Amino acid sequence: MCPFPDEVLERVLSLIDSHKDRSSVSLVCKDWYNAERWSRRHVFIGNCYSVSPEIVAARFPRIRSVTLKGKPRFSDFNLVPEDWGADVHPWLSVFATAYPFLEELRLKRMAISDESLEFLATNFQGFKSLSLLSCDGFSTDGLKAIATHCKNLTEFDIQENGIDDLGGHWLSCFPETLTSLQVLNFASLNSEVSFEALEKLISRSKSLRVLKVNRNISLDQLQKLLLHAPQLIELGTGTFMQELVSDPIKDLKNTFGNCKKLVTLSGLWDATPLYLPVIYPACVNLTFLNLSYATLRSGELANLLSHCKNLRRLWLLDTVGDKGLEAVGSSCPLLEELRVFPADPFDQEIFLGVTESGFVSVSHGCPKLRYVLYFCRQMTNAAVATIARNCPDFTHFRLCIMNPGQPDYLTKQPMDEAFGSIVKTCTKLQRLAVSGLLTDRTFEYIGKYSKNLETLSIAFAGSSDLGMEYVMGGCPKLRKLEIRDCPFGNAALLSGLTKYESMRSLWMSACNVTMNGCEVLAKERPRLNVEVMKDEDGDGSQAHKVYVYRTVAGPRRDAPPFVITL
Amino acid sequence: MDVTLGLLSNSPAGDDGGGGVPSGGSTTAKSILTVSKEDNMNMVMSVEVTSSYPVDENLDDLELGLGLSIGGGVGGSGGGLKSKAVVAGPCWSQYARILTAKDFPSLVSKPNSSSSSSSVNIPNSSTSGTKRTAADSISPPNGTSVVGWPPVSKAHRIPSLANHTKSQTEELVSIPEQNKIKNKTNGIKDYCSERNGISFKKYRSVKVNMDGAPIGRKVDLNAHTSYETLARTLEEMFWGRRSTTEAMGSSRLLDGTSEFVLTYEDKDGDCMLVGDVPWQMFLTSVNRLRIMKNSESSELSRNQHETQN
Numbered sequence: 001m002c003p004f005p006d007e008v009l010e011r012v013l014s015l016i017d018s019h020k021d022r023s024s025v026s027l028v029c030k031d032w033y034n035a036e037r038w039s040r041r042h043v044f045i046g047n048c049y050s051v052s053p054e055i056v057a058a059r060f061p062r063i064r065s066v067t068l069k070g071k072p073r074f075s076d077f078n079l080v081p082e083d084w085g086a087d088v089h090p091w092l093s094v095f096a097t098a099y100p101f102l103e104e105l106r107l108k109r110m111a112i113s114d115e116s117l118e119f120l121a122t123n124f125q126g127f128k129s130l131s132l133l134s135c136d137g138f139s140t141d142g143l144k145a146i147a148t149h150c151k152n153l154t155e156f157d158i159q160e161n162g163i164d165d166l167g168g169h170w171l172s173c174f175p176e177t178l179t180s181l182q183v184l185n186f187a188s189l190n191s192e193v194s195f196e197a198l199e200k201l202i203s204r205s206k207s208l209r210v211l212k213v214n215r216n217i218s219l220d221q222l223q224k225l226l227l228h229a230p231q232l233i234e235l236g237t238g239t240f241m242q243e244l245v246s247d248p249i250k251d252l253k254n255t256f257g258n259c260k261k262l263v264t265l266s267g268l269w270d271a272t273p274l275y276l277p278v279i280y281p282a283c284v285n286l287t288f289l290n291l292s293y294a295t296l297r298s299g300e301l302a303n304l305l306s307h308c309k310n311l312r313r314l315w316l317l318d319t320v321g322d323k324g325l326e327a328v329g330s331s332c333p334l335l336e337e338l339r340v341f342p343a344d345p346f347d348q349e350i351f352l353g354v355t356e357s358g359f360v361s362v363s364h365g366c367p368k369l370r371y372v373l374y375f376c377r378q379m380t381n382a383a384v385a386t387i388a389r390n391c392p393d394f395t396h397f398r399l400c401i402m403n404p405g406q407p408d409y410l411t412k413q414p415m416d417e418a419f420g421s422i423v424k425t426c427t428k429l430q431r432l433a434v435s436g437l438l439t440d441r442t443f444e445y446i447g448k449y450s451k452n453l454e455t456l457s458i459a460f461a462g463s464s465d466l467g468m469e470y471v472m473g474g475c476p477k478l479r480k481l482e483i484r485d486c487p488f489g490n491a492a493l494l495s496g497l498t499k500y501e502s503m504r505s506l507w508m509s510a511c512n513v514t515m516n517g518c519e520v521l522a523k524e525r526p527r528l529n530v531e532v533m534k535d536e537d538g539d540g541s542q543a544h545k546v547y548v549y550r551t552v553a554g555p556r557r558d559a560p561p562f563v564i565t566l
Numbered sequence: 567m568d569v570t571l572g573l574l575s576n577s578p579a580g581d582d583g584g585g586g587v588p589s590g591g592s593t594t595a596k597s598i599l600t601v602s603k604e605d606n607m608n609m610v611m612s613v614e615v616t617s618s619y620p621v622d623e624n625l626d627d628l629e630l631g632l633g634l635s636i637g638g639g640v641g642g643s644g645g646g647l648k649s650k651a652v653v654a655g656p657c658w659s660q661y662a663r664i665l666t667a668k669d670f671p672s673l674v675s676k677p678n679s680s681s682s683s684s685s686v687n688i689p690n691s692s693t694s695g696t697k698r699t700a701a702d703s704i705s706p707p708n709g710t711s712v713v714g715w716p717p718v719s720k721a722h723r724i725p726s727l728a729n730h731t732k733s734q735t736e737e738l739v740s741i742p743e744q745n746k747i748k749n750k751t752n753g754i755k756d757y758c759s760e761r762n763g764i765s766f767k768k769y770r771s772v773k774v775n776m777d778g779a780p781i782g783r784k785v786d787l788n789a790h791t792s793y794e795t796l797a798r799t800l801e802e803m804f805w806g807r808r809s810t811t812e813a814m815g816s817s818r819l820l821d822g823t824s825e826f827v828l829t830y831e832d833k834d835g836d837c838m839l840v841g842d843v844p845w846q847m848f849l850t851s852v853n854r855l856r857i858m859k860n861s862e863s864s865e866l867s868r869n870q871h872e873t874q875n
Contacts, residue, residue: 074714076717076719076720077713077714077715077717077718077719078713078714079713079714134719134720134721159721160719160720160721162720188721292722341718341722342716342718345716345718345723346716375716375718400716400717402715402716404712404715457717459715459717484714485712
């Protein structure tokens with residue numbers, strides 16, 4: 001029995017934000033369950049098919065903000081066919097009645113049409129905040145609807161979507177009366193917008209904190225925008241180069257110097273040594289610098305980083321080379337996150353990119369590293385062991401040796417010991433992506449040592465079912481497992497029988513699983529959706545792509561013909 | 567030469583065309599060999615297996631094919647040959663992929679006796695009779711033959727290095743036309759990075775090599791509307807930006823004042839001087855560009871003159 005009146009309990013619980021904590025709270029007793037459900041304002045749904053919109057609406061009557069994730073992550077790499085699903089519209093229909101005061105919608109890997117965007121814009125009067133990340137199915141026409149109808153818009157964040165860019169007119173649809181904008185991100189939209197409209201919008205948006213423009217915005221234009229918005233906290237520039245120099249450099253430098261609150265900088269397309277120095281006055285305050293669109297070489301990077309002592313997060317292209325990474329190690333002692341992307345992932349002629357030595361240099365200079373995403377073409381077990389010793393606090397370790405199944409290039413041995421050293425040393429590891437030539441040994445290590453691992457990505461690895469069995473037998477906190485092109489068959493799949501309900505999802509593609517194995521799994525675990533994606537050709541007994549996830553909503557009602565739920 | 571073999575199914579050209587083989591034309595191994603022999607660039611041809619499968623002599627439904635990659639050591643020697651379709655950055659996926667179980671229906675039902683893992687797509691030394699990729703080959707890895715690999719998402723596939731020429735065309739072209747050009751270019755970029763392989767043909771990026779420069783570049787032809795802008799872009803790429811006064815002049819590559827000449831290799835493999843044919847015709851026939859030393863080019867034009875007569 002609860003000693004507090006409901007109102008007090010609700011008031012107390014309303015201060016809890018973390019959805020994991022709220023889930024724990026809801027399990028205490030019936031009173032707490034009810035108090036929690038009435039006080040929840042934001043719901044996070046990690047897999048849109050794990051629950052139905054009706055169930056959500058029934059349980060949580062007072063939601064103001066929804067985060068929804070749809071397709072499996074491998075859809076980012078074209079492994080999921082179009083029209084697979086994750087349509088947001090069924091959710092919007094239910095929300096229109098259940099949550100007419102919905103203020104925020106954050107979608108990731110969902111399919112959303114222009115009609116849905118228009119529906120959203122016209123059915124939710126108080127709608128404020130839209131964030132679309134890796135979504136597809138819409139065009140700039142849908143964005144026009146949002147800009148036109150959402151009178152209280154504070155956030156307009158469009159990132160990396162599969163969008164039909166029909167022109168930049170959407171920006172001109174923001175009414176003159178809109179002054180509440182705090183976040184505007186259209187960096188990934190390619191069409192040119194009306195600069196006049198943009199400038200007016202920025203100048204009247206006094207609360208603007210985040211502005212990320214697209215590549216079409218020139219340096220001159222950026223200069224003008226920054227004069228209107230010196231209060232920015234995050235800035236994504238447009239192109240950082242121009243042909244005719246009307247001496248904006250000094251002006252730009254001053255302007256950047258005036259942006260005292262700037263902590264995040266991105267964009268910087270085409271940045272050259274001529275213009276890059278204009279950002280130096282702002283560099284000392286930067287904590288996140290995203291250079292993954294700037295093809296910098298080591299020298300330019302070294303000069304830049306010497307001004308960036310306070311960096312915590314750095315994203316780079318591998319054009320900087322190992323020498324550039326040495327500069328990272330020597331200039332950024334507080335660095336916690338490093339991502340190095342390949343400039344030419346599909347063409348090996350031009351650049352070797354970065355190697356193991358660059359990574360080792362960073363690890364020497366940046367002991368606080370916890371998040372690394374590293375694309376390279378060669379690696380050694382010894383280097384990774386050194387890195388693990390230097391940076392024992394890794395929580396996210398994603399190493400991509402770009403040639404599938406490549407061994408230690410010096411010893412020709414499998415890369416088992418590399419990942420072994422990571423999981424043994426880095427006890428806080430939550431996310432791991434492995435690559436290179438790997439035998440079952442790697443997975444033996446992972447199963448045995450990674451007690452905190454939640455997300456694991458495996459590709460072109462393993463020798464037998466044992467590999468996956470090791471993982472399923474260990475890793476108590478595993479939530480997401482994605483596997484492609486590995487020799488794991490039915491025995492491996494079924495070894496996780498008792499585990500899948502405690503996980504969000506499992507993806508297996510191009511492995512050795514058959515329909516029979518999937519059917520057994522489906523039969524043994526009715527609360528899982530076991531979906532097999534049919535391939536156009538190939539015999540029907542192989543299960544080419546398998547997606548397994550726990551759900552309280554039963555089998556999908558909107559599955560396309562090529563998705564079979566067992 | 568270090569040659570290892572890749573295995574392909576004999577399904578016809580199309581989305582199923584096996585690993586490492588472009589279906590920009592035919593997909594037979596022979597045609598690829600022919601292309602490489604005609605290439606007179608100084609390179610070591612090395613072939614890698616795109617996936618490892620047990621080589622079973624009884625599999626007569628398999629046809630051997632070759633995937634090509636640069637050979638030798640660091641950085642790629644000179645230009646080097648790359649199969650045409652594989653060149654096309656983000657849109658390679660429909661042309662090449664690692665072989666999987668469905669390519670070998672006969673293999674799938676015969677599991678390897680040593681373990682329960684069957685003989686499919688395991689780059690792994692424990693499977694018998696396989697050719698290892700990087701272990702055997704000394705050439706840099708060829709990771710271009712697999713769908714969705716390396717796992718670089720749309721956001722981080724950077725556009726061609728030459729797309730910055732947008733800002734150059736701004737000064738030359740009036741505003742309405744600028745928008746048209748930009749949207750066209752951007753639309754194409756959109757398609758290329760966001761739609762799965764649909765607009766491979768639209769993404770016209772060709773390689774450029776300069777005599778004496780060890781590292782080649784790539785230029786996006788769709789970003790240009792004339793020889794002038796193309797030549798100026800190339801000049802900037804290889805020589806850096808000129809001073810403002812010079813920048814307004816015509817390209818030295820085209821007007822003959824430079825010690826280099828701009829040539830290209832057309833679809834027939836012939837070396838041609840850039841600027842002779844109308845721009846549109848050039849676009850359809852160009853395969854790659856070469857900035858040649860003047861001394862060599864005079865010989866070339868003599869040869870061309872002779873063959874034409």
